[in-house]
Amino acid sequence: xxxxxxxxxxxxxxxxxxxxxxxxxxxxxxxxxxxxxxxxxxxxxxxxxxxxxxxxxxxxxxxxxxxxxxxxxxxxxxxxxxxxxxxxxxxxxxxxxxxxxxxxxxxxxxxxxxxxxxxxxxxxxxxxxxxxxxxxxxxxxxxxxxxxxxxxxxxxxxxxxxxxxxxxxxxxxxxxxxxxxxxxxxxxxxxxxxxxxxxxxxxxxxxx
Amino acid sequence: xxxxxxxxxxxxxxxxxxxxxxxxxxxxxxxxxxxxxxxxxxxxxxxxxxxxxxxxxxxxxxxxxxxxxxxxxxxxxxxxxxxxxxxxxxxxxxxxxxxxxxxxxxxxxxxxxxxxxxxxxxxxxxxxxxxxxxxxxxxxxxxxxxxxxxxxxxxxxxxxxxxxxxxxxxxxxxxxxxxxxxxxxxxxxxxxxxxxxxxxxxxxxxxxxxxxxxxxxxxxxxxxxxxxxxxxxxxxxxxxxxxxxxxxxxxxxxxxxxxxxxxxxxxxxxxxxxxxxxxxxxxxxxxxxxxxxxxxxxxxxxxxxxxxxxxxxxxxxxxxxxxxxxxxxxxxxxxxxxxxxxxxxxxxx
Numbered sequence: 001x002x003x004x005x006x007x008x009x010x011x012x013x014x015x016x017x018x019x020x021x022x023x024x025x026x027x028x029x030x031x032x033x034x035x036x037x038x039x040x041x042x043x044x045x046x047x048x049x050x051x052x053x054x055x056x057x058x059x060x061x062x063x064x065x066x067x068x069x070x071x072x073x074x075x076x077x078x079x080x081x082x083x084x085x086x087x088x089x090x091x092x093x094x095x096x097x098x099x100x101x102x103x104x105x106x107x108x109x110x111x112x113x114x115x116x117x118x119x120x121x122x123x124x125x126x127x128x129x130x131x132x133x134x135x136x137x138x139x140x141x142x143x144x145x146x147x148x149x150x151x152x153x154x155x156x157x158x159x160x161x162x163x164x165x166x167x168x169x170x171x172x173x174x175x176x177x178x179x180x181x182x183x184x185x186x187x188x189x190x191x192x193x194x195x196x197x198x199x200x201x202x203x204x205x206x207x208x
Numbered sequence: 209x210x211x212x213x214x215x216x217x218x219x220x221x222x223x224x225x226x227x228x229x230x231x232x233x234x235x236x237x238x239x240x241x242x243x244x245x246x247x248x249x250x251x252x253x254x255x256x257x258x259x260x261x262x263x264x265x266x267x268x269x270x271x272x273x274x275x276x277x278x279x280x281x282x283x284x285x286x287x288x289x290x291x292x293x294x295x296x297x298x299x300x301x302x303x304x305x306x307x308x309x310x311x312x313x314x315x316x317x318x319x320x321x322x323x324x325x326x327x328x329x330x331x332x333x334x335x336x337x338x339x340x341x342x343x344x345x346x347x348x349x350x351x352x353x354x355x356x357x358x359x360x361x362x363x364x365x366x367x368x369x370x371x372x373x374x375x376x377x378x379x380x381x382x383x384x385x386x387x388x389x390x391x392x393x394x395x396x397x398x399x400x401x402x403x404x405x406x407x408x409x410x411x412x413x414x415x416x417x418x419x420x421x422x423x424x425x426x427x428x429x430x431x432x433x434x435x436x437x438x439x440x441x442x443x444x445x446x447x448x449x450x451x452x453x454x455x456x457x458x459x460x461x462x463x464x465x466x467x468x469x470x471x472x473x474x475x476x477x478x479x480x481x482x483x484x485x486x487x488x489x490x491x492x493x494x495x496x497x498x499x500x501x502x503x504x505x506x507x508x509x510x511x512x513x514x515x516x517x518x519x520x521x522x523x524x525x526x527x528x529x530x531x532x533x534x535x536x537x538x539x540x541x542x543x544x545x546x547x548x549x550x551x552x553x554x555x556x557x
Contacts (some may be wrong), residue, residue, distance in 0.1 A: 129211035141213035163232030
């Protein structure tokens with residue numbers, strides 16, 4: 001008997017009840033991934049509900065343009081329908097976020113080439129350029145090597161600092177958002193980021 | 209090397225690093241991992257004698273995409289086609305008259321320009337009402353459950369209590385169906401410890417239609433005698449003491465106690481959840497419970513004063529929740545003879 005063929009029940013709105021803690025049970029990520037094979041529309045509506053807003057936020061952080069970001073989000077949805085049934089990612093959230101970052105980067109590069117003359121106009125995206133040692137600016141990047149270097153650099157950091165770094169440069173959170181999420185002072189987060197950027201620059205220089 | 213390269217490299221780093229950062233940043237609380245999401249926390253939630261309502265009241269069945277091609281599910285669809293009556297929306301029933309008796313015709317309609325919504329029938333318990341809503345909106349979908357959004361309306365329901373100040377917690381669930389090429393809904397309106405079997409009810413339909421914001425209300429009065437049967441079990445099952453099985457027209461509740469030191473109200477219920485495998489009817493038919501893909505159960509939990517014991521209850525929908533031989537069945541609760549919980553069969557009558 002194929003249990004996956006059974007109907008599912010789904011909550012569509014929420015309860016409000018004074019004094020009570022209310023919890024909604026939803027499809028979990030693994031279930032959404034499975035659903036992509038059988039009902040992409042349904043799976044997509046779950047993705048939109050759960051990750052639509054954070055995905056849009058990431059795209060806006062990179063592109064600084066609502067309309068471009070919206071298009072990136074739509075591109076990601078389309079790609080998700082095609083790729084997820086095959087890839088069956090273990091971490092749906094990271095998979096989607098990675099996908100939208102890629103789309104946003106591609107669009108940004110395209111836009112740079114087309115109309116911005118290579119000048120980045122973005123925040124956290126641009127910020128990382130401060131970490132590139134002058135000597136390495138001219139080199140053409142070896143993608144694999146650079147990824148390995150980034151991983152090695154991150155593994156040298158403490159768990160907390162790694163989370164701050166990735167919060168800023170992977171999840172594209174603002175300093176205040178990271179501070180709020182970690183229960184820290186904004187100044188503390190800013191200082192940590194400043195130090196880590198300097199450290200990364202040194203590290204990349206050393207690895208040259 | 210540019211910032212683009214650096215960002216790209218960062219994008220492809222080991223996923224475990226991302227997951228770890230998510231944990232630290234608080235993006236991925238343990239509840240989310242279990243598929244649980246908080247939707248509202250209002251008022252003064254006290255740790256002691258905390259009433260936790262994990263509600264998942266409901267709702268509906270979404271026959272999934274490939275399902276149309278599935279022989280098993282085709283049977284369900286055929287049942288929907290062959291039979292009239294709301295129970296066929298959420299399952300078939302071989303025995304005539306048992307559940308149908310509980311169906312109450314309502315037949316109240318509202319119009320939004322050329323679009324109509326009609327509450328056709330309801331079926332209810334003391335605390336839950338399933339309302340079948342038809343529309344004249346034509347859709348090009350296979351007969352059965354429709355998962356993708358069709359109309360952009362928000363449809364919700366609640367009881368209208370005499371005391372205006374009263375605001376009990378209501379939970380709604382909604383599912384879409386295609387029947388005879390038209391869009392139908394099944395709406396569940398669910399309360400906890402509030403008897404709505406004779407309450408005034410309303411369904412609100414809000415949304416945009418022809419570029420205009422619309423808001424329509426359908427009202428009716430519930431008027432049925434709820435059926436309920438409480439059967440004492442008192443059977444130890446591992447850490448659980450199953451105290452009672454409470455049966456009613458639309459659902460079954462397993463009540464239990466567990467010795468536990470808990471850290472939070474929802475933890476008590478989320479962590480300690482009884483898994484129901486199947487039920488057996490008086491004629492020996494075994495009906496499997498379909499807890500997959502987020503199938504909803506409603507659960508209630510509260511802790512003893514000293515925080516050492518949890519009292520819990522989990523609800524399982526008898527409409528849409530059980531099946532045999534590939535066909536979803538509506539279960540007449542009078543016929544449930546035994547239940548299989550965590551692999552152990554418990555005879556209840």
